[in-house]
Amino acid sequence: MTELVTGALAPSASKPKASARWRVRGVSWGARLSLVFILASLAVMVLVEYLPLQDPAQQDLVNTLAPISGEHWIGTDELGRDLFSRLLWGVHTSLLAGLTAVAVAVGIGLPLGLLAGYLGGWVDQVLSRLADVVLTVPALILLLAAQTALDTSIQGQMAVLGCIFAPRVLRVIRAEALGVSTAAFVTAGRMSGASHARILLRYLLPGVRAQVVVQISYLLGLAMVVEAGISFLGIGVKPPDSSLGTLLIGASALLSSHPHVVLVPAAVLTTLILSLNVFGDSLTEQRKK
Amino acid sequence: MATMSKTRAADVRVEGLSLELDEPGVAVGEAQRLVRDVSFGVAAGEMVGLAGESGSGKSLTASAIAGLMPSGVRRAGGTILIGAEVCPPGHRHPDVAMIFQNPMTSLNPSVRIGDQIAEAVRLRHKGTSRSAARKRAVEILEQVEVSQAASRARQYPFEFSGGMRQRAMIGIAIARDPAVLVADEPTTALDVTVQRGVMDLIDRLRTDLGLAVLLISHDLGVMSERCDRLLVMYSGELVEVGGTRQVLDQPAHPYVDGLLRCIPDRAMAAGRLQPLLGQVPPPNRWISGCRFADRCGSATPACESAPVPLAPLSPSAQGREVRCIHPLTPATAGERSAR
Amino acid sequence: MAVLVLRHVIGRLLLAIPMLLAVTFGTFVLLYSIGDPAAAIAGDSASAEEIERIRQDNGFDRPIVAQYASWLGGVLTGDLGDSIRNRGTVGHLVGQHLPPTLFLAVLAMGIAILVAVIAGIAVGLRPGGWLDKAVSMLSVLGLAVPNFLVGLALILVFAIWIPIYPAGGYRSVSEVGLTTSLQYLVLPAFALATSLICLQTRTFRASLIAEYQQDYVRTARMKGVSEAGVFLRHVARNAAAPLVTVIGLEVSILITGALLVEVVFAVPGIGTLTIDSVRGQDFPVVQALVALFGAIILAANLVADLVALWLNPMARSKA
Numbered sequence: 001m002t003e004l005v006t007g008a009l010a011p012s013a014s015k016p017k018a019s020a021r022w023r024v025r026g027v028s029w030g031a032r033l034s035l036v037f038i039l040a041s042l043a044v045m046v047l048v049e050y051l052p053l054q055d056p057a058q059q060d061l062v063n064t065l066a067p068i069s070g071e072h073w074i075g076t077d078e079l080g081r082d083l084f085s086r087l088l089w090g091v092h093t094s095l096l097a098g099l100t101a102v103a104v105a106v107g108i109g110l111p112l113g114l115l116a117g118y119l120g121g122w123v124d125q126v127l128s129r130l131a132d133v134v135l136t137v138p139a140l141i142l143l144l145a146a147q148t149a150l151d152t153s154i155q156g157q158m159a160v161l162g163c164i165f166a167p168r169v170l171r172v173i174r175a176e177a178l179g180v181s182t183a184a185f186v187t188a189g190r191m192s193g194a195s196h197a198r199i200l201l202r203y204l205l206p207g208v209r210a211q212v213v214v215q216i217s218y219l220l221g222l223a224m225v226v227e228a229g230i231s232f233l234g235i236g237v238k239p240p241d242s243s244l245g246t247l248l249i250g251a252s253a254l255l256s257s258h259p260h261v262v263l264v265p266a267a268v269l270t271t272l273i274l275s276l277n278v279f280g281d282s283l284t285e286q287r288k289k
Numbered sequence: 290m291a292t293m294s295k296t297r298a299a300d301v302r303v304e305g306l307s308l309e310l311d312e313p314g315v316a317v318g319e320a321q322r323l324v325r326d327v328s329f330g331v332a333a334g335e336m337v338g339l340a341g342e343s344g345s346g347k348s349l350t351a352s353a354i355a356g357l358m359p360s361g362v363r364r365a366g367g368t369i370l371i372g373a374e375v376c377p378p379g380h381r382h383p384d385v386a387m388i389f390q391n392p393m394t395s396l397n398p399s400v401r402i403g404d405q406i407a408e409a410v411r412l413r414h415k416g417t418s419r420s421a422a423r424k425r426a427v428e429i430l431e432q433v434e435v436s437q438a439a440s441r442a443r444q445y446p447f448e449f450s451g452g453m454r455q456r457a458m459i460g461i462a463i464a465r466d467p468a469v470l471v472a473d474e475p476t477t478a479l480d481v482t483v484q485r486g487v488m489d490l491i492d493r494l495r496t497d498l499g500l501a502v503l504l505i506s507h508d509l510g511v512m513s514e515r516c517d518r519l520l521v522m523y524s525g526e527l528v529e530v531g532g533t534r535q536v537l538d539q540p541a542h543p544y545v546d547g548l549l550r551c552i553p554d555r556a557m558a559a560g561r562l563q564p565l566l567g568q569v570p571p572p573n574r575w576i577s578g579c580r581f582a583d584r585c586g587s588a589t590p591a592c593e594s595a596p597v598p599l600a601p602l603s604p605s606a607q608g609r610e611v612r613c614i615h616p617l618t619p620a621t622a623g624e625r626s627a628r
Numbered sequence: 629m630a631v632l633v634l635r636h637v638i639g640r641l642l643l644a645i646p647m648l649l650a651v652t653f654g655t656f657v658l659l660y661s662i663g664d665p666a667a668a669i670a671g672d673s674a675s676a677e678e679i680e681r682i683r684q685d686n687g688f689d690r691p692i693v694a695q696y697a698s699w700l701g702g703v704l705t706g707d708l709g710d711s712i713r714n715r716g717t718v719g720h721l722v723g724q725h726l727p728p729t730l731f732l733a734v735l736a737m738g739i740a741i742l743v744a745v746i747a748g749i750a751v752g753l754r755p756g757g758w759l760d761k762a763v764s765m766l767s768v769l770g771l772a773v774p775n776f777l778v779g780l781a782l783i784l785v786f787a788i789w790i791p792i793y794p795a796g797g798y799r800s801v802s803e804v805g806l807t808t809s810l811q812y813l814v815l816p817a818f819a820l821a822t823s824l825i826c827l828q829t830r831t832f833r834a835s836l837i838a839e840y841q842q843d844y845v846r847t848a849r850m851k852g853v854s855e856a857g858v859f860l861r862h863v864a865r866n867a868a869a870p871l872v873t874v875i876g877l878e879v880s881i882l883i884t885g886a887l888l889v890e891v892v893f894a895v896p897g898i899g900t901l902t903i904d905s906v907r908g909q910d911f912p913v914v915q916a917l918v919a920l921f922g923a924i925i926l927a928a929n930l931v932a933d934l935v936a937l938w939l940n941p942m943a944r945s946k947a
Contacts, residue, residue: 133650137922138884144906145655148914149663225774229888232776233903248780255780256788266777274772281768357846387850394843397862399941408861409851445941461851 031282034275041272044088045095053085057240065258074264078254086242087265093243094227094269097158097236101223102216104162109169110212114204116170117177118196128174131167139164140226147235154227154237161226165219172215173208180207210287217280221273228269244269300501301354301385301469302330306367308349308358310572323362323572324349324525328599333468336495336502338516338533340509340548344569346525351471351505356381371469382469383413386462390474392454396446402457403427403442409464429460433490452483456490463494470495473505488515509552513537518608521545524569524580527599531609541602541609541616544581579613587615633937633944640933644926651922652915653696659911661692668909669712703919709912713905718916721901728798728813729890729897733882735810735817740824741875747825748832749859752867755837763829770826776888779819783892786815796894816893820885824878831874835867842866869939876932883921 060080068075073084116124134142139161146160180186186203194202224244230236231245239246247265254261308324324346331337341347352358354369356379364378371382389395397405406429407422417425423442430438433456446454455475462470472491476484492515495502506512512519512533519536521529521544529542540546547565567584578593579585585592592614602609602616659665666683667674674682683689687698702709708718751760787795793815801809839845840863848862890899898917905913937944 133647133654136647136651136925137655137918138880138925140884140887141902141918141921142655144887144902145914145918146658148668148906148909148911149659151909221772228774229776232888233891235903235906248777255784259784262780266780270769270773270777273774274769277772278768355850357849381849381852383852389843389846391843395847397844397848397866399865399939400862405847408853412852445945447942447945458847461847465851 028282030278034278034282037271037275038279041091041095045092048088048092051088053088054082056081056085056089056242058082065254065261068260075258075260077261078250083261083264086247087268090242090244090247090265091268091272093154093237093241094224094231094245095272097154097227097243098220098223100155100158101161101165101226102219104159105165105169105219106212106216108163108166110173110208112166113170113173114177114200114208117174118181118200118204120178124174127170131170134164134167135171139222140229143226143230144235147230154231154243157230157236158223158227161223165223168219169212169215172211176208176211177204180204183207210283214280214283214287217276217283221276221280224269224273224276244272300330300332300335300372301503302368302370303350303354304328304368304370306350306353306369307365308346308353308362309365311361311363322365322525322575324353327367327522327527329520329527329530331469331501331503333501334495334499335518336492336504336516338512338519339503339505339522340507340512340519341522342507342569344524344571345522347505347522348473350522351387351473351503353378354469354503355385355387355471357387383465384468385471386465386467386469387471387473388455388458388462388475391478392451392458393446393478395458396454396461398446401443401445402449402460403430406430406442406457406460406464409461413465426460426464429464430457432463432494433457433460434486435460450483451479452487455479455483455487459487459490459494463498468499468501470500470502471505472502474507475504476511477506477508484511491515509537509548521548524575525572526580526612527610528581528612529610530599531602531606535606535609539617541611541618542581542613543585543587543615543617546617547584587617589615633934636937637930637934640930644930648919648922648926649700652700652919655915655918656696656699657692659915660688660695663911665712665911668911699915708916711905711910711913713908713910713913718912721913722898722916722920725896725898725901727800727897728895729886729899731801731809732813732816732820732890732895732897733886735813736820736824736882736885737875737878739817740821740828740878743821743825744828744832744871747829748836748871751829752833752836752840755833760833763833767826767829770822773822774888775819775822775885776892778822779816779889779892782815782819796892798893798895798897812893812895816889816895819889819892820882823881823885827874827878827881828871832867832871835870836863839863839867865939869936872932872935872939876929876935879925879928883924 058081060076063072063076063080064078066072066076066080072082074087075083077083077086112127116127142164143157143161146164147157150156150160152160181199181204186199189199189203227236227243228245228248231243232248234249237243237246239249244265248262306324306327307322309322327346327350329337329339339347339350349358349362353364354376356376358364358379369376371384374382376382396402400408403423403426406426407419410422410425410429411417411419427438427442430442435441435453435456441449441453446457449457459475470491475491476487479487488511491502491504494500504512504516516533519529519531519533520527521536521542523542523544529536529540529545531541536545537549540549544565547563550563551565565584570580570583576582576593577596579588579597582588582592597612597614599610599612602611664679666679666686666688669682669686670679687695699709706719708722710717711721714721747763751757751763754760783795786793794812795815796812798812799809803809844862845858848858853861886897887899887902889895890897891903894900898920901913902917904910905917
């Protein structure tokens with residue numbers, strides 16, 4: 001049984017001590033490992049500028065596709081660029097891209113979801129129907145249609161992806177808020193004269209917090225798959241910038257002669273997405289209890 | 290298997306039946322016995338009640354007779370005889386049919402009622418054509434008093450009311466042309482208003498078909514009206530056996546006495562309502578002595594120290610057995626209620 | 629009953645049609661109002677006057693609702709407009725790229741259902757066993773790996789290390805016959821099927837376990853139904869309903885997956901067409917493709933809904 005008791009998951013009233021909030025009990029090793037990998041990747045994202053890495057764009061045409069060595073920890077690519085440096089910068093770019101999308105998605109979906117769930121009525125009707133329409137077409141297709149029209153950079157694309165993901169957040173938060181808003185303590189709050197704003201911020205927001213964490217975890221994974229996909233197709237991050245997607249461009253050509261050039265970034269990408277999914281699953285599991 | 294040559298009447302005998310948990314990591318032994326040394330018989334045309342609280346082992350005993358024990362439980366000893374035939378563990382004897390507590394879930398929701406009965410007909414009588422089986426299903430629905438049987442046969446379970454579903458379930462059971470019918474709490478999940486009708490039906494089928502019926506229930510009221518004899522189980526053991534009237538009018542085991550004092554109608558007539566204190570202990574806390582001792586008003590140290598046998602109450606009382614070293618007599622029972 | 633089902637179908641269509649209109653209108657606004665089709669046609673080196681001329685020639689300066697109305701009118705008469713980048717009509721272009729994708733999708737879905745049903749039964753009948761644990765771990769992994777990576781891995785193993793399948797390309801059935809044509813699609817179909825298999829296995833396993841705990845299973849055993857019969861005649865049908873719903877929802881995954889997988893394996897299908905059209909800012913083609921995908925998804929959900937209805941008589945009466 002995986003259980004992860006965090007402040008986000010337990011009702012805060014029943015956890016008097018702050019130190020008890022982040023107590024981790026009997027979490028599966030998979031979930032622990034996932035969290036470690038996610039945190040490590042986030043650290044790389046933030047710190048990559050300050051690490052003593054080689055210039056990821058520095059070409060060295062004499063040393064193309066160099067094998068693993070002390071100088072190039074995982075070798076070089078077809079233009080002689082240091083793969084380790086490109087990999088870390090790729091993690092930086094991809095994670096930043098994913099976080100952009102998730103921030104936009106939560107920024108739009110969370111407040112609207114809370115409103116839809118709390119107010120109900122026509123507000124809920126309009127928002128929910130709108131969400132249905134957006135969710136009909138796969139996210140990648142919508143993103144590509146938007147890209148056709150806007151022809152923007154990766155950050156712009158990720159903001160668009162955030163808008164496309166927003167209805168997912170809205171739906172989940174709406175359902176959650178609907179459940180919380182009918183709870184006795186909310187009714188009690190209303191009766192003691194709390195304003196709508198206060199109810200939303202002090203009663204509903206803490207109630208949906210756990211679900212937001214779960215959604216962030218899943219959507220970040222999803223956004224990174226999309227980023228990798230469109231960058232692989234040459235639509236997202238444009239070379240020479242590296243992302244986990246661009247590192248895989250030209251993979252087919254290198255696959256037979258230098259599989260590690262492809263396999264290392266592929267493995268990092270997969271592990272990161274896997275970690276986010278497993279982490280999200282373990283939070284969901286915990287909530288079911 | 291004597292499928293075709295069977296005589297209509299057959300009785301069921303259970304001798305020394307013991308059931309135990311069968312799970313890896315669980316120690317085998319006395320402590321894991323869920324049902325211990327249960328013996329009784331039901332004659333053709335007789336209805337015998339098996340009473341007890343949940344967890345007493347009554348439903349497990351019933352399932353064992355029908356060869357439908359849940360996974361994780363195994364027969365540790367004893368014999369089950371249908372007529373003269375010994376049923377090995379897990380064997381589903383064709384002459385035994387069973388009906389269950391919850392008619393809402395005991396029928397397949399996506400198969401028409403008539404087809405569910407017809408399936409039982411065809412499995413019992415191999416070689417029956419589909420159309421003949423369908424025709425027979427309609428007859429059976431009529432037999433269990435479902436009106437407009439022909440059109441009802443084409444309906445799905447959700448189109449039936451609870452009482453009607455239980456009738457359909459009984460239909461499935463008698464489609465097997467059974468000699469023995471095990472009825473596991475057949476009316477517990479039903480509205481009070483339809484309980485009587487379903488019991489009447491079971492009673493009628495018993496007479497018409499000469500069935501040996503084992504009625505499992507915790508409702509002593511239903512049993513007092515319908516059963517010829519009564520068996521009472523507590524913590525996996527039979528604690529009292531006898532004619533229904535005798536057991537209910539003059540219970541000999543303190544547990545049975547306590548149970549009866551919880552029934553408002555009877556207790557009011559006798560004086561006052563007395564709750565039965567404490568709970569049925571879980572199997573892992575069962576002791577070899579009397580398992581009711583810690584809840585019993587007349588317990589003595591001797592009760593818990595050694596196994597108490599199920600023994601005849603008195604030489605004169607035919608078929609009356611009790612598992613108690615201080616059985617209640619009319620005199621002591623009066624004393625208790627006066628307290 | 630039949631009348632009820634028919635009414636349900638009509639009700640669902642009445643919901644699906646405005647949905648499709650909303651999707652296509654939204655896309656149209658995105659492309660033709662927020663985006664600038666004239667600039668896309670003119671190219672990067674065009675002058676402002678040139679762009680303005682193209683805008684007026686093509687009627688891009690008309691109100692967006694009027695433009696959408698004429699697009700919709702065209703769709704209803706089978707005219708999807710002309711491609712900006714390619715010669716010929718959009719309809720022709722889509723028709724040309726559709727067969728390999730359909731072939732691929734059907735193959736992938738077939739593989740997925742076959743594998744998932746077998747795996748689901750294998751683990752659903754013995755939950756908690758080592759096989760169950762292995763399969764559930766694999767399915768978590770399978771859902772995490774982007775399917776174009778699965779494609780690359782399959783190329784590495786089955787086209788490079790053990791060269792038994794071509795690493796890419798496509799030849800149609802009419803060109804080279806069914807067997808050879810199939811050769812080209814085996815690896816892409818498996819790449820596409822991975823996530824579907826994982827989702828379906830999870831679903832089928834869970835619903836099988838849930839159904840086996842139902843009381844009607846005990847009733848069937850009491851009747852004397854063999855274990856095979858219990859599964860085939862009683863459990864399987866009830867357990868299939870959630871699977872069908874998931875399969876209906878998976879059409880989205882199939883479309884998204886086909887985009888990348890087709891590019892990885894150089895299959896000249898709808899996915900490749902989509903990517904080329906996005907890169908080339910081919911507005912009419914993108915607009916048509918979004919409409920097509922929307923229609924396919926809504927239709928798939930409708931069909932899944934009807935099959936689930938057929939499997940569940942209770943829902944049928946409520947429909």
